[in-house]
Amino acid sequence: MKRTCLALALLFAACLEGCDLTSTVVYETCAEQCSTALDPDACIARCGTCPGQCVNPTPEGFDGPALLWVGRTVDEPQCPESAATTVYTGYETPDDPMECSRCLCGEPACALPDELRAATSMRCDGSMPVPLDARDILNGACVPANEALVSDRKSLLLGSPTVTPCEPMIELAPVPRILFSRWYRSGKACAGLAREGVCASPSKTCVPAEQMQDFSQCIMHVGEGEVTCPQDYPEQVVLYDGMKDERRCTPCECGPPTGSECSLMLLSYRDGACSDLLTAGVSSKDPGCIAPTPGVQPKSMKAIWHVNEPGSCEPSGGELKGEIVLTGPSTFCCQTRPGRNSY
Incomplete structure (x- = not known):
């Protein structure tokens, strides 16, 4: 917002706090004004x-009057010749x-168990199974069997x-268009020379008249608080210095995987190249017990996915919260309401 205070006796009675004085108008009598005119008599007339x-005099608590325009920011006009000084600029609609x-979600994955364990019993019901280093087997490699892995x-x-x-991911929103201004609608107040002693009523002041269709004669109250417009100026317009953007996007998150079905099959073979199947055991939601074949010791082993359907996750977040x-x-x-033809 830009505000200029003019010392115009009744036009701007006093400079508001924080307001920069940029122009001063000196009142003169008609004789003084016309003393240098080519035709002083015509000038005085x-x-x-x-x-x-x-x-009428501006009510207490207000400044002005001045000519106010309100409309689309891109349509802002120049001040009229009779009121050529811009004394205020503000904004109405962001x-x-x-x-x-x-928000999107990456895909889940069926993950291999941490380890393979050897049990002392035939049915996995003996003492605590001993962990075995079987990473190659669990990764799908054909591994020659040994006494540490299998026996009968x-x-x-x-x-x-x-x-x-x-993992949460994002699909970037479209790049916003380049704006001429952060404001769709704005306002501008213009003031000019004020004259005393030329109106029929001595209490009134002569100010520039509304000569352009989208300007109106207005008085201004600066700052917070309830304002009641006087009878001479019934139409109320509120303009602002700026904005505080309190909008934010909620973070992206992913729910737990749903529709998942993962099961692993452990295979043992009579030969050392994983081609002559001997036994097969499946592990899914519960651990799988692979019982040995009595009298036969496998020569090789490997694990393969029996079902590998990890499902999907539901994304959340990416919602706009807050406001300007x-x-x-x-x-x-x-x-009258300014800018009445520019809505």
């Missing part, structure tokens, strides 16, 4: 009449779109597969 509008990126006197306990969680908060209000009270 013109000077004695009000070329604009005679208005134009700052925000869109959150779309002990069973194998294959742990349950697990499902890895999904308008700051620094100024209330204008106008004779």
